[in-house]
Amino acid sequence: MSKIVVVGGGAAGLELVTHLGKSFARNNQHQVVLVEPASHHYWKPRLHEIAAGTFDDELDAVSYLQHAYCNHYQYIQASMNSLDRQAKTIEIRDAQGELSQVEYDYLVIAVGAVSNDFKTQGVSEHCLFLDSASQAKQAWEQINPLLKTKGEHHISIVGAGATGVELAAELAKVSAKLERYREDTKLNISLIEAADRVLPAGPKSMSAKVESALEKLGVNVRTDLRIQRAQDGKLVTASGEIITSDLQIWAAGIKCADWLTQLDGLDTNRINQLKVDATLQTTRDDAIFVIGDSAECPQPDGSFVPPRAQAANQAAGHLAVQLKRLLKGKAIKPFVFHDGGMLVAIGHDYAVGTLMNNKLVLRGRLVRNLYDTIFRLHQRILFGWGRVTALVVLKRVKGSLNPFYKHNIS
């Protein structure tokens, strides 16, 4: 019997333990362990909905404890700290700060990435982030009082990648919907981007459509604007302009946690991603795999797998199959990412997306349904189609009965 330890239960890690737990449950073939500090799983591309008060916790959050029980893996609520490759152990810290060791035969690291402040002065002290559900909840705790207070309030979002765009659109929609009930409260949203267009990693035609959709929602899109310093309620640009706001949210760039650079000699790149071969095994140790945003994985054309939810899901599915092969003594195959295009939600009833290698840019309500399908596919792996269908129906019913904005309007 082998012990597979997966660290991080996000888009990649949770799908992997689900596949492995189900595969190995019969006859207790192999042991599968998930190490994850949070108690509940939230699909990261929906964190902006938590920050905007439109996320449905009841239907869309997953309890690790319950999921582990139903899918035959062990869940340890703790964070990984360090690694001893010789002893094949990781050190973990639980919520009380207690340290302990977990042994492994195969280790999979899937701890994701966070936004990158590029060491910009004052950002960590004066900006909110959207890298975890707890940070998204903190953001909501500060946005909600603004929505309840008379007057115009200003929110600046730095970084017009998928996170920044989706958050700006969601907040603008919430503000517009609330104005129906109460005319004297308004959020003014500025979306600030250092590149010359929103979604700089996507095709230009998509950027233009997204920018025009944001402007229709009243979002003030400002490109070619680099933030040099953040202060209390102020962002200072490279040209000296001062942008004042009630709240500032940093959603630019990505990097991985610093502790990944101290993992017993494993190789990392300049944004702290662990370097792996095409088989997803680290360049220095074949018993350690890395998937999702925390991996720098080469592709046949010389590029690297992008840090996207779709890539994390594909890598998890691929590795589940390869680990089964490995445990049967068979050779494992390289991971090749198939880019199904990019989709960005602009509120709850509109999205813009690319298909056919970015040749086709689509927008509208149907594209928004396609965007939802990606989340539903993630849920299908976690729960199966039966429960996903029930969740979709329940959501429709709740949506038609409840206000769009989930929290008390007073």
Ligand SMILES: Cc1cc2nc3c(=O)[nH]c(=O)nc-3n(C[C@H](O)[C@H](O)[C@H](O)COP(=O)(O)OP(=O)(O)OC[C@H]3O[C@@H](n4cnc5c(N)ncnc54)[C@H](O)[C@@H]3O)c2cc1C
């Ligand atoms: C607001 C937002 C919107 C986004 N929108 C899109 C989008 O529209 N399309 C798209 O493709 N991508 C989008 N992304 C990116 C996408 O969410 C990520 O690419 C994807 O979640 C990566 O999956 P992952 O499993 O590598 O990491 P994650 O999903 O981030 O999961 C990492 C897990 O590791 C856990 N962890 C962290 N540190 C430790 C530790 N020390 N020990 C144990 N566990 C640890 C975390 O708690 C977390 O559960 C968005 C991201 C954000 C934040």
